[in-house]
Amino acid sequence: MNKIILTLTALLISLILKAQLTSAAPYCTPVYPSNTTYNMIQDFKIGGALIQNFGVMGSYGNVITTFKYFNTTTLPTLAKGSDYSFTLDFYSVNDSEPIYFAVWIDFNKNNVFETSEIVMQNNNTINTELPTFGGAVTPVIKTITIPTTATQGATRMRIMRASNDVSIHANYSSTYVLSSCSSTNIGAMGCMYDFNVTIGPALSISEFEKEELKLYPNPVGQSLFIDNKYSNEISNVFIFNQLGQKIKLNCSDFTHGIDVSELTEGIYFAQINFENQLASKTIKFVKK
Template sequence: MVKNLFYLFLVLVGTTFYQGKNISEKTKLDYFCDLLAPANVTVTSITHTAATVSWANDPNTSDYILRFRPVGNFPWSSPTVPANQNFYNFNGLMSCTAYEVQVAKFCNNVPGTWSTVVVFNTKLNYCTSESVNSGIMHLSNVTVTPSSTGLSQMISNSLTSLYTDYRPDATRKVYLTWGSANNTISATKTGAVNPNAAFVTVWIDFNANGTFEASEIIMNSTSSSAAVSTNTFSVPSLASVGGNISCAVTMRVIFSNTAVTNGCGTFGYGEVEDYDVYLSTESNLAVSEVNKNREISIYPNPSSDILNISGISIDIEFEIYNAAGQKLSEGKTKNKTVNVAHLVKGVYFIVLKEKENSRFKFIKK
């Protein structure tokens, strides 16, 4: 009898210990799997169409959710984040667009608190370059003259500097046309010690990859007795951002006492200047037309199937291009809408053909 009671006691103790262990582990899991907002949300590797968002990993929380959208009154997009992954790669973003993104934990099938909104702009980050001394020689003028009718000349007069970023300056924008020839650029060399023999090298990042390549050099002036270096150049017919008038690539001008091969780094004497270059498919697109406020608009953007066109009274002709400038489709709007369901995910441009063509970029999600 005593033996049986002792055996029963051991069974009960073991059951209690086992159940206590289960309860303890479950309580521990619930306690450590919290719903606090993830920390250190950052966006890196930003290009015209891609970016990577990452956040501090919580070893007790294997699942996360995120949402992003263009800044403004747009619907959120919520892609799936793989388990045990504290980053996500965005692709197919609209170039030169401000986006906002938030991340949250997903704990026991319950969404947690969203992180603080992080805003990033899809643009290219270029290498740095500057001189050590610009007092002896510098650029006093850079002028770009488009060959296309209706595009204005860009004239940039300047004083001495090691490096100047003129891209934020609305008065120093360069406008060029796809496939155009006989555009001209000139650079005026100024200095106390015969700067005419120095080098003037100019790149335009036509393929929008963030690198100044040898094939993108539009002027390479070496020793010359002239104070002004001048050259003519062409714009590739399939420049990467052609047709996207709201997005610019960079033109880098380097005036240096030694040859600079890749547009990057530091050199002895001279100056570096950066400019925004906007590329268009229309040869008669005046600068004033670039920034004017059109009444026509499209929505929603991003879109999964239907684009609505507002600001038109009747159905009109349209054309759709991909980011490389290739025409994919054309037709006529139906009830002031365009069906884009057949397009794969990515960035596109739609041209609405009225008295004055209107071009809009949109993303197919």
Template structure:
């Protein structure tokens, strides 16, 4: 399975311009007791890009920092079958109670988060135990591979850091799994954030290995040509960047080639649909 781990060193959108909703509908809305929710996360990154800065650490008994659904934050499209580096940067909240974290992606797009959709949590990252009482907190990083069975399109991602609602003051457990919504336990507290995420088409399949078409020149500067092999006639061409985002559709004038002069230098993928083959072919080219 082909992995693509990318790094972007610029902020995607300013935090102040992004919508922050307090309703998670149609997903379950997190419930915490009054005055028991505060921000414990610094930021969330994909690769080197800061997707969202959550602001300063909140204070206990401060209801200003509560659940937020960042409905307009733009995440890179996640291609099925590809791998992405997710990083969570935490604040040290200096509490005696053990804290846990989890990240869900609703891969089947059924408006709920199942345990099978947890892509990152204490017991499957490089940093299992989150310290208390002033210990150092290091970024938690994991490469997430998007299942090839995921539903294509826009779905929801949830990030949570919280105590164990059922046993807040119990010893830390490396196998405990956070629920996607919180109970109303009077001792429970935490923070939770939702995002929209787009699942894109797979950039790797068996057609990478098949000689149905040939790209030339490759690398290319201006016009990319596609040679049809074994009488495979082209019906449609789509061009994707390395993040799985469709950037060009061509359904006519194939023999005149594809103008790629306006593309930035880098790696791209061409998805070719043929008239006499039900399987799409995906080929890689380099723009220079």
């Protein structure tokens, strides 16, 4: 009898876990009507964490598995008012679709992914369609800022790659915005994944001073230096503008500073990558 009870308990737990992974409740559960949908996301990085358990392209080949809720995956806590580097790596599909993507974070915790909560998409990142028909794949990188008005605590993030659900074979439009829920177009394709993410309080001045990685001087005129107290060595530094466009790559001796004299005045972001290739940190600086 005990063995039967244990077996039934294990079965019940497995069913509950499965339900947690395939249901987005209390958010809308996106399911695309086409049975030709498949996984098209390779991995993503945020706040130095690498998430890469989506599987190979095409591993999800039916309607049931077009959505997954990775409810046991832990993402870094995102502090209000802070900037984070977000990198998405996609697969190049053997089709003309889907060519759009978007990332939402439910900052106000109202269980709805609103257009104003899109932190990353085609038209605010690269302004080009995603690779299709075996085209070259380029990582999509953007520095996102967590609003100071965001509600603290656990909330949800959604990543989607999908086709235009109005006309799936329409030419790419840099102004088209994906819906965060299912498409009603019978031929539309997409894959969608949810993650738990925690919004933390803004870093205080004392906490900032304890940071083991700093840029100075800031604002900067000629040379930007890195104060690195981490044990890992820096491999390279990417400089991005406010549109998320990579405008400078530095692979030289960082002890002599990064020459930013050619940059125009404004706000920029330095993505600092370490030798282990699994960690990075993004810091905002001002060019004067």
